[in-house]
Amino acid sequence: METAPQQLAVTVAITRKADPSRNAEMLAWVRAGATLAEDFPGFLGVGWVRPVLGSTEWHMLYRFADADSLHAWEESPQRQWWLSSAQGMVEHTRVERRTGIEGWFDPPREQTVDEPAPAPAAPPRWKQAVTIWLGFFPISLLSSVTLGHLLEGQNVVVRTLVSTLCLTPLMTYLVLPWVTGALQWWLHGERPPWRKVPLRRV
DSSP: OOOOOOOOOEEEEEEEEEOGGGHHHHHHHHHHHHHHHHTSTTEEEEEEEOSSTTOSEEEEEEEESSHHHHHHHHTSHHHHHHHHTTTTTEEEEEEEEEESGGGGTOOOOOOOTTOOOOOOOOOOHHHHHHHHHHHHHHHHHHHHHHHHHHTTTSOHHHHHHHHHHHHHHHIIIIIHHHHHHHTHHHHTTOOOGGGOOOOOOO
């Protein structure tokens, strides 16, 4: 008897543009979309980052457990309403899909609709491990300081269960998207943003 192939988690990376003067509206719109997506089966996380303060670009990621659950979200009336609510404010410029954990580490790249693009090389495994550690260490330390006192004297299984239940959503929804977004330049061997020399007009 053949077993069905295991479906991989899918991460969608999108670049959107918006007027920096509408930053508050953009934040509210992004958070509304995240709230809607959270109610869909298979939702694993969402995150966004801006390259620099005042930038028109917003790099966004959302992640689902498999292609079917992603399709259900992308074709849902809730998402269509959410997208239509930003007409005139948001321009959608780039989109790309990734499978596996590398999806959190790949930057969005431009591609044409319905044209498959070759996957770029993923960051070295050691860089991925360092990035995850940089996110996990502070929240693990925070957990030890806060939950440690509350769970003192409890069975080790109970302590581990409670701490992992608290830390896993934090890593998935907040810390990992933020850290990988902030370290995109390092993960892919680029110059840090503060050392990039702007082009001069001639």
